[in-house]
Amino acid sequence: MTKRIEFQLAATDGAARTGTIRTTRGDIRTPAFMPVGTAATVKAMMPESVAATGADILLGNTYHLMLRPTAERIARLGGLHDFMNWQGPILTDSGGFQVMSLADLRKLTEEGVAFRSHIDGSKHMLTPERSMEIQKLLGSDIVMCFDECPALPATDKAVAESMELSMRWARRSKEAFGDRPGHALFGIMQGGVTQELRGISAEKLKEIGFDGYAIGGLAVGEGQEAMFGVLDYAPAMLPEDKPRYLMGVGKPDDIVGAVARGVDMMDCVLPSRSGRTGQAWTRQGQVNIKNARHADDPRPLDEHCTCPACRNYSRAYLHHVFRAQEMISGMLLTWHNLHYYQEIMSGMRQAIAAQRFDAWQQGFHSTRAMGDIEPL
Structure with a gap:
């Protein structure tokens, strides 16, 4: 079988790992956070x-793209990378989670899931084979x-039956995927808690x-304690020489806890x-920019941050444009939040490589515990 991606582990510190996933479209430094570009756009952001x-x-979404503008149209227009002007690697999810959470009148069988679109009520069928076909049309790298x-909580019997079905679908996905040089296929572990x-x-x-x-199957309402309980053993059940991906996570302390456990x-x-709802994540915790305390505050969101929102604008301005429902509000706060998330990832990569991840974690948590700066 042709090699599709290469994962090189550079260093470990406890269970935490840092390395590189090499793809034909560029390297992915791990631990990696993937911004979500649901409908071929990271909302409020330009690709550059x-x-x-x-x-x-970036992550793209099979369910949303198959409905609008359709995978076939994207393929005719040169594939998802050209369509959305992002030439780096793209991972697409399978559509399964969105079908379960968004679609109307869905019917689950061994074959797949029949459902009605949440957009216009049109009928669709998503199977392992169709999901592989859509993702091939999109041209995603992973x-x-x-x-x-x-959805949790569920009975042990329901979780077991669901897991077994997912494993049968995994085999069908692998068969339908075939041999695609330059593209990778990831399996998804299930089994609840x-x-x-x-x-x-x-x-x-x-x-x-x-x-x-x-x-898979975490960050669906079980809470952080239960999630970490699973992550205490689940990553080690997977091959050490392959990337491990925790789907749909999360808050900054969820991410740090997951990396500490081998994700x-x-x-x-x-x-x-x-960012679009006026919430900023900073090293000292969350800031709600809509609060009146920011109306006269000339200070930046985070004086240590180098993103455009913090470098060029005051809390007072960010408060004003959010209150005035100006588009720049979501743009600046989203940029800040994504910048902060990538700063966390970079910090962890450096700390793991230097064998000082525990000290980094302690600093991360103690700074967050300080809370936001005092009002003026």
Whole structure:
């Protein structure tokens, strides 16, 4: 089989790892945070601005793109990279999670999921084979298996049946993916918060064989303690020489905790969604820019931050444009949040390489515990 991506582990510190995923479209430095470009755009950001924050890879969404503008149209227009003007690596999710959480009148069978679009009610069928076809049309560098993700809490029986179905779909995804030089396929571990089921899932995935492995079915309402409980054992169940991707995570302390437990890649809509709703993530915790305390504050969001929002604008200005519902508000706060997230990733990569990850973590948590600067 032709080699599709290469993962080089550079250093470990405890369970934390740093390395490089080499793809035909460029290197991904790990631990990596992937900004989410749901509909072929990271909302409120230009692609070159996303790159300027330090992001090496973006995530695109199979479910949203298959509905609008359709994968076939994107393929005719040269593929997702050209379509959205991002020439670096792109990972596409399989569509499974969105079908479960967004689609109307869905019907789950062994074949796949029949559903109605949340946009116009049109009927669609998503199967492992169709998901692989869509992701091939999009031209993404890292393709995800089609899986089912049950919402937690769920009964052990429901979680076990769902996991087994996802493993059968994983095999079908691998067969449908075929041999695509320059492109990688990741399997997705399921099993809820049950160690035994996670172990069974990991063994089945390793038996099928993938270029990387994701930990799915977390960050779906189980809480951080339960998530960390799973991450205390789940990453080590997966091959050491392949990237490990935790899907849909998360808040800054979720990300640091996941890396401490052996995770290499993450994605989340949080930094961009928060930016559009007036929430800024800073090294001293969260700032709600809509609060009246910022109206006369000439200081930056974070005096140590080098993003355009902090370098060029005051809290008073950011408060004003948010209150006035000006577009620049979401643009500046999203840029800041994505910059901060990439700063966390860079800090962790350097700390792991220097064997001082524990000290870095302590500094991260103690600074956040200080809370925002005092009002003027």
